Amino acid sequence: MKSTSTTFSEQLKTDKYLLAIITNGYGHFQMDTIKALAIEKYFDVILVSEWENMKKPDPQLFMRALDKLQVSPHNSIFLGDHPENDVKGAQAVGMKGIWKKDVQWDYVEADANLDDLSELPSIIDYFNSKQ
Template identity: 60%
Template sequence: MMKAIIFDLDGTLLNRDESVKKFIDKQYERLNKWLHPIPKEEYIKRFIELDNRGYVWKDKVYKQLINEFSIQGVTWDELLQDYLSYFKENCVPFPNLLETLDRLKQNNLLIGIITNGKGQFQMDNIKALEIDKYMDIILISDWEGIKKPDPNIFRRASERLQVSPEDCVFIGDHPEKDVQAAQAVGMKGIWKRDHQWNRVKADVVIDELDEIPKIIQKFL
């Protein structure tokens, strides 16, 4: 019997692509005194390329930007601190996020998050989306000392929820780090479709969050 729904964060609940575009546009304006010699479109485009959808931490991104564009007057560390301070103000949720979580809670389901990333940074983003109040558990790799696809972080989540992995559904956008890793410990794996991949082996494939409550009913 399905008792718990566990989500990935970036690319699943948080529309990270849109959040990054919104943030970097505002960063350019905020720090225009130092960044104005670089065409805005070039700065945004190169940041997004170097960021690699979040898989490259921003210290490396900003060091590379400083080097490539010969940025003067502001350091990579100051750019990074700006990112840490302001990204949370630019978090864009996927459509129907809160409505979906409301419906899941109405079905008396436990809800959690497992996300890779820096601890306080990810927690700030979770709070910015106003979803922390729905969560029974939140596991962030930085604070847990392990990260997806390590099976132990999935087992740890089910243990904290006090349910077996077989009674959990995990929903994420990454075929291996989310879906396959969850399935490997006995959870159902739902893939939230991402244009980067196709032919993903998942128990269910969804495009929108509001598809989830009806799908979960089939598992109950």
């Protein structure tokens, strides 16, 4: 059985989207987790804070990923579960910040909020229709 992350990563790659992971944490631990989930192959760029010598929400970390992908912030979205590190960090560089709801926060001011990853394609379609 495939995980939800794998299913959506596969679909986004099929749709020719460039994908990156920006994660705070220890390099080997984070990469072991990514490999255990079998999602590494879907991502064009993976940045781990320990190896980059900076942590989200540092704007330079988001810009580094965008530079490696050769995309502009206004054509990019960032999906995360932390209101400051992910959503506000992405918005600070001009990206759309999408919050994946969790039990730690009741409400997050984001460009979009989603309860489930299955909502992501319609959110991407909505943002694309506004360009």
